[in-house]
Amino acid sequence: xxxxxxxxxxxxxxxxxxxxxxxxxxxxxxxxxxxxxxxxxxxxxxxxxxxxxxxxxxxxxxxxxxxxxxxxxxxxxxxxxxxxxxxxxxxxxxxxxxxxxxxxxxxxxxxxxxxxxxxxxxxxxxxxxxxxxxxxxxxxxxxxxxxxxxxxxxxxxxxxxxxxxxxxxxxxxxxxxxxxxxxxxxxxxxxxxxxxxxxxxxxxxxxxxxxxxxxxxxxxxxxxxxxxxxxxxxxxxxxxxxxxxxx
Amino acid sequence: xxxxxxxxxxxxxxxxxxxxxxxxxxxxxxxxxxxxxxxxxxxxxxxxxxxxxxxxxxxxxxxxxxxxxxxxxxxxxxxxxxxxxxxxxxxxxxxxxxxxxxxxxxxxxxxxxxxxxxxxxxxxxxxxxxxxxxxxxxxxxxxxxxxxxxxxxxxxxxxxxxxxxxxxxxxxxxxxxxxxxxxxxxxxxxxxxxxxxxxxxxxxxxxxxxxxxxxxxxxxxxxxxxxxxxxxxxxxxxxxxxxxxxxxxxxxxxxxxxxxxxxxxxxxxxxxxxxxxxxxxxxxxxxxxxxxxxxxxxxxxxxxxxxxxxxxxxxxxxxxxxxxxxxxxxxxxxxxxxxxxxxxxxxxxxxxxxxxxxxxxxxxxxxxxxxxxxxxxxxxxxxxxxxxxxxxxxxxxxxxxxxxxxxxxxxxxxxxxxxxxxxxxxxxxxxxxxxxxxx
Ligand SMILES: Cc1cc2nc3c(=O)[nH]c(=O)nc-3n(C[C@H](O)[C@H](O)[C@H](O)COP(=O)(O)OP(=O)(O)OC[C@H]3O[C@@H](n4cnc5c(N)ncnc54)[C@H](O)[C@@H]3O)c2cc1C
Ligand SMILES: NC(=O)c1ccc[n+]([C@@H]2O[C@H](COP(=O)([O-])OP(=O)(O)OC[C@H]3O[C@@H](n4cnc5c(N)ncnc54)[C@H](OP(=O)(O)O)[C@@H]3O)[C@@H](O)[C@H]2O)c1
Numbered sequence: 001x002x003x004x005x006x007x008x009x010x011x012x013x014x015x016x017x018x019x020x021x022x023x024x025x026x027x028x029x030x031x032x033x034x035x036x037x038x039x040x041x042x043x044x045x046x047x048x049x050x051x052x053x054x055x056x057x058x059x060x061x062x063x064x065x066x067x068x069x070x071x072x073x074x075x076x077x078x079x080x081x082x083x084x085x086x087x088x089x090x091x092x093x094x095x096x097x098x099x100x101x102x103x104x105x106x107x108x109x110x111x112x113x114x115x116x117x118x119x120x121x122x123x124x125x126x127x128x129x130x131x132x133x134x135x136x137x138x139x140x141x142x143x144x145x146x147x148x149x150x151x152x153x154x155x156x157x158x159x160x161x162x163x164x165x166x167x168x169x170x171x172x173x174x175x176x177x178x179x180x181x182x183x184x185x186x187x188x189x190x191x192x193x194x195x196x197x198x199x200x201x202x203x204x205x206x207x208x209x210x211x212x213x214x215x216x217x218x219x220x221x222x223x224x225x226x227x228x229x230x231x232x233x234x235x236x237x238x239x240x241x242x243x244x245x246x247x
Numbered sequence: 248x249x250x251x252x253x254x255x256x257x258x259x260x261x262x263x264x265x266x267x268x269x270x271x272x273x274x275x276x277x278x279x280x281x282x283x284x285x286x287x288x289x290x291x292x293x294x295x296x297x298x299x300x301x302x303x304x305x306x307x308x309x310x311x312x313x314x315x316x317x318x319x320x321x322x323x324x325x326x327x328x329x330x331x332x333x334x335x336x337x338x339x340x341x342x343x344x345x346x347x348x349x350x351x352x353x354x355x356x357x358x359x360x361x362x363x364x365x366x367x368x369x370x371x372x373x374x375x376x377x378x379x380x381x382x383x384x385x386x387x388x389x390x391x392x393x394x395x396x397x398x399x400x401x402x403x404x405x406x407x408x409x410x411x412x413x414x415x416x417x418x419x420x421x422x423x424x425x426x427x428x429x430x431x432x433x434x435x436x437x438x439x440x441x442x443x444x445x446x447x448x449x450x451x452x453x454x455x456x457x458x459x460x461x462x463x464x465x466x467x468x469x470x471x472x473x474x475x476x477x478x479x480x481x482x483x484x485x486x487x488x489x490x491x492x493x494x495x496x497x498x499x500x501x502x503x504x505x506x507x508x509x510x511x512x513x514x515x516x517x518x519x520x521x522x523x524x525x526x527x528x529x530x531x532x533x534x535x536x537x538x539x540x541x542x543x544x545x546x547x548x549x550x551x552x553x554x555x556x557x558x559x560x561x562x563x564x565x566x567x568x569x570x571x572x573x574x575x576x577x578x579x580x581x582x583x584x585x586x587x588x589x590x591x592x593x594x595x596x597x598x599x600x601x602x603x604x605x606x607x608x609x610x611x612x613x614x615x616x617x618x619x620x621x622x623x624x625x626x627x628x629x630x631x632x633x634x635x636x637x638x639x640x641x642x643x644x645x646x647x648x649x650x651x652x653x654x655x656x657x658x659x660x661x662x663x664x665x666x667x668x669x670x671x672x673x674x675x676x677x678x679x680x681x682x683x684x685x686x
Binding site for chain 2: 016044045047048051052188191194
């Protein structure tokens with residue numbers, strides 16, 4: 001439903017994946033609401049999208065950690081968007097999070113509470129209207145907790161379960177929910193990491209796959225299909241074996 | 248990470264940084280005592296490589312302003328030419344100068360002062376740049392144009408990223424009625440005949456010839472010359488009844504894996520040239536812009552055909568009076584080596600006055616060779632011929648030339664160095680190429 005008229009809200013629009021999603025949806029003719037912290041940063045992007053695709057772009061300030069502000073934020077947007085994408089996330093540092101509860105708490109809230117509660121509020125509005133698409137960017141890291149990033153992974157696991165439940169609740173109510181597990185993506189979050197090229201997507205590739213999956217009303221998207229297989233194998237490993245592995 | 252130019256030679260280990268906007272560009276400049284900007288890596292050799300830090304400008308790709316009435320366009324430097332064309336050709340605008348691939352950035356086109364098939368009439372890309380914003384080694388950002396900071400403007404167009412990082416630029420687009428080119432293809436039996444055809448085509452906007460550089464003897468320099476004009480609406484015949492600014496999208500092909508180097512021995516090259524020459528139908532045609540300007544772009548990653556060792560592109564230009572003798576000597580040497588090129592392109596250029604800009608009035612020849620031991624020896628011999636005839640090599644193609652050869656070919660090198668030294672006394676901006684050639 002990305003006809004000329006549809007409005008798309010992107011929360012976390014300053015991220016590399018968010019920018020790519022904005023390009024992708026603007027190209028398809030949607031009008032955009034870009035939301036981020038210090039959103040004035042996005043003025044040049046808004047101008048770019050207008051000049052490239054002749055679309056309308058609104059900027060909206062929002063810090064998702066301000067849970068009490070979610071309803072107010074949505075109120076300022078007026079009519080709920082046709083499509084709401086939440087890209088917000090924080091990788092953080094696993095070792096710091098192991099030693100420092102505050103660091104872990106920030107990762108947990110940024111990847112779970114904040115995005116889940118925002119999308120919950122969006123869902124209520126869409127449910128009332130009887131239509132809408134919700135897209136949450138979660139992660140394969142939530143498919144099984146691993147030593148290297150389980151604080152982030154557990155929050156993403158929570159987010160994935162939340163999206164699954166939301167989808168279940170809204171099935172038959174006109175609101176579709178898409179869970180996205182991008183796999184490795186070449187972005188600011190992973191800058192400087194040595195990622196295997198075959199498993200690593202470009203932000204624009206993620207954006208194209210997301211729009212396709214959203215338009216088709218898909219439920220769960222692994223951007224590169226190989227990740228579905230990899231995570232299936234990882235999930236099937238018996239715990240006795242898995243706990244000794246370093247992957 | 249491992250990084251190379253389009254020729255995959257040399258391939259080096261470097262730290263690749265990204266600039267999403269000018270703040271990130273300035274931060275990268277401040278944090279690195281040695282770095283070079285990189286566009287889309289279509290320079291063949293080592294121009295966009297620095298071992299300490301290579302700064303990718305690709306994420307700085309926003310359109311900043313466009314004037315629908317005049318066609319004046321301002322963009323950040325990392326925008327791809329393919330984006331500019333995709334966005335503005337359907338609205339009736341094209342770039343004043345385009346290289347033979349559209350997968351280059353605005354910054355890369357300015358830094359190499361690229362030329363197109365219309366150089367004899369339109370000059371180089373840099374001739375059309377109205378102004379640019381340049382981030383300097385000391386963190387200042389200067390607007391440069393023919394009026395503001397003119398010396399720095401001159402040194403930056405063609406300056407291969409050595410004066411600073413181009414953040415954004417303003418260029419005029421040219422109005423076109425259609426996305427098609429009215430093309431004529433003419434065969435020429437030898438080099439002299441090819442050059443006569445170029446002279447006779449001076450009134451055409453675009454001209455270029457593909458030389459069969461393995462043909463020897465009386466056929467030395469036999470070629471097909473293509474010349475073209477932007478088609479007008481009235482040139483379109485019934486078969487293009489659709490939107491004249493929207494040609495049908497074509498499918499791209501991708502070279503799936505690195506070819507074994509063996510695949511490109513002299514017999515396959517000969518066969519390729521033979522087929523190319525025979526198959527082409529002399530005559531007139533209306534073809535879409537992509538097929539006319541970017542035939543190689545239809546085969547994505549064609550550079551991998553040369554395998555892991557990579558390849559060397561050799562592009563020289565000789566002053567017109569020396570062109571027939573010089574090109575004959577070059578083609579004879581190449582034919583004798585049997586190491587012929589997959590592609591050999593000949594083009595007549597017009598006058599140009601830049602500091603490090605490549606074009607000069609005369610003929611330019613471009614060929615490629617697999618990067619093996621023999622090729623390096625052969626290219627040194629070609630260098631001697633080029634130097635003897637008063638010619639020069641193109642920095643955007645070069646991966647192996649010598650500082651002495653460069654200095655002979657570019658008499659204004661010292662002017663360039665003085666301007667560069669003035670804005671970057673510590674030599675913060677430098678590339679493998681600038682170090683090798685002592686630019
Ligand atoms: C198939 C093919 C056909 C070609 N045909 C032509 C042709 O017809 N005519 C022609 O002139 N050239 C041609 N070229 C060469 C190409 O146009 C140039 O090498 C061009 O510079 C590549 O642009 P890029 O964005 O990939 O830059 P890169 O290759 O990444 O960089 C090239 C140079 O530009 C500098 N640079 C890049 N961005 C910036 C910036 N923002 N600020 C400062 N410096 C910067 C780099 O430091 C480097 O010195 C061709 C290349 C290919 C692969
Ligand atoms: N890159 C990968 O390999 C990968 C893999 C799987 C999943 N993902 C997920 O993809 C999403 C996008 O990540 P990315 O790779 O594009 O990296 P990114 O640029 O770091 O994106 C994260 C974005 O979340 C925003 N954000 C964090 N906390 C916020 C808050 N409280 N309120 C508002 N915005 C907040 C950040 O905004 P600021 O700019 O204000 O900090 C940033 O724009 C994330 O959810 C990430 O977990 C990424």
